[in-house]
Amino acid sequence: MGKKVLVIGASGQIGSELVLTLRSRIGNMNVIASDLKPLPSGSNLNEGPFEVLDVLDNQALLNVVNKYNVTEVYLLAALLSATAEENPMFAWKLNMEGLFNVLNLAKDKIIQKIFWPSSIAVFGPTSPKNNTPQHTIMEPTTVYGISKLVGERWCEYYYNKYNVDVRSIRYPGLISYGSLPGGGTTDYAVDVFHKAKANEKFTCFLSKDTTLPMMYMDDAIRATIDLMNAESSSLSVRSSYNIAALSFSPEQIYNEIHHILPSFEIEYKPDFRQAIADSWPSSIDDEIARKDWGWCADYNLKELCETMIKNI
Numbered sequence: 589m590g591k592k593v594l595v596i597g598a599s600g601q602i603g604s605e606l607v608l609t610l611r612s613r614i615g616n617m618n619v620i621a622s623d624l625k626p627l628p629s630g631s632n633l634n635e636g637p638f639e640v641l642d643v644l645d646n647q648a649l650l651n652v653v654n655k656y657n658v659t660e661v662y663l664l665a666a667l668l669s670a671t672a673e674e675n676p677m678f679a680w681k682l683n684m685e686g687l688f689n690v691l692n693l694a695k696d697k698i699i700q701k702i703f704w705p706s707s708i709a710v711f712g713p714t715s716p717k718n719n720t721p722q723h724t725i726m727e728p729t730t731v732y733g734i735s736k737l738v739g740e741r742w743c744e745y746y747y748n749k750y751n752v753d754v755r756s757i758r759y760p761g762l763i764s765y766g767s768l769p770g771g772g773t774t775d776y777a778v779d780v781f782h783k784a785k786a787n788e789k790f791t792c793f794l795s796k797d798t799t800l801p802m803m804y805m806d807d808a809i810r811a812t813i814d815l816m817n818a819e820s821s822s823l824s825v826r827s828s829y830n831i832a833a834l835s836f837s838p839e840q841i842y843n844e845i846h847h848i849l850p851s852f853e854i855e856y857k858p859d860f861r862q863a864i865a866d867s868w869p870s871s872i873d874d875e876i877a878r879k880d881w882g883w884c885a886d887y888n889l890k891e892l893c894e895t896m897i898k899n900i
């Protein structure tokens with residue numbers, strides 16, 4: 589039986605790009621997209637199967653997996669950092685129960701492999717701020733970071749205890765033009781391009797010198813698929829891999845955009861998301877991902893800005 593992939597949370601920032609790339613690699617019919625709401629007509633996810641699915645509905649999840657003989661699940665449904673702070677108990681429920689529902693499908697040998705994303709939010713104020721290592725102090729202060737760190741621990745536990753083939757990446761802030769981000773602290777770095785292209789002044793919710801790890805979406809999608817295709821025996825990390833591409837502050841991205849669009853203006857009005865950003869690393873050490881499965885980022889800040897401005 590061939591590979592059949594289910595992407596849960598397919599309409600989001602990552603899912604909408606991941607589904608298209610997976611379909612181009614293994615065929616439209618072998619990638620089942622799913623999300624809470626039906627697709628709008630004309631969506632480019634309509635080229636292959638789509639299911640309305642709530643990952644918290646275990647029976648509905650099992651029905652979809654059985655209907656398509658799903659072998660691999662990419663679980664992208666979650667509340668992100670800023671939204672999670674506004675609804676901590678629901679964030680905990682969605683981020684944890686969704687993961688358990690999928691992990692248990694693999695434990696019961698109904699599916700063979702899982703991708704589940706973690707985040708740089710697993711680190712906290714007591715972690716080293718620069719070149720944050722794979723293994724270090726991890727005391728996250730956000731509900732999102734806590735849910736991701738606990739999720740990592742459970743992934744490693746399911747691998748060790750039940751031989752579940754679960755793979756994970758600690759994504760930095762992801763920048764893309766295809767769809768809007770879904771409630772994260774790094775969202776400003778997408779919003780800024782939309783305002784610049786609309787010729788509107790941008791109000792940034794982080795201070796001008798808040799440096800965070802970031803990555804262009806194409807790099808993140810390639811990392812995800814490369815990790816899923818890597819030989820199991822080469823993977824030394826079954827919690828979640830650090831990966832890095834670039835780090836920048838709002839002021840640095842503004843300067844880069846300003847070179848291309850000289851009339852663009854920005855002002856800084858930090859809100860509650862500043863405290864979240866302040867608790868995260870400025871840059872990440874991804875040496876182990878490089879060594880284990882050959883990870884290496886492509887896009888630098890200049891290429892990222894040019895691509896975003898050209899395509900929005």
Ligand code: NAD
Nearest residue numbers: 597599600601602642643664665666705707759761762770
């Ligand atoms: P997003 O908010 O853009 O998309 C999430 C999708 O999940 C949405 O389409 C939403 O409708 C769907 N969803 C929500 N609840 C659901 C449920 N109960 N059942 C099924 N679907 C549901 O998020 P994203 O940016 O695409 O992030 C995907 C994953 O990657 C998340 O786990 C997130 O924590 C992680 N991540 C993202 C980033 C980033 O910068 N985008 C960085 C680090 C980690």
Ligand code: SER
Nearest residue numbers: 668669707772773774
């Ligand atoms: N981009 C994500 C967020 O800001 C990081 O996990 O929530």
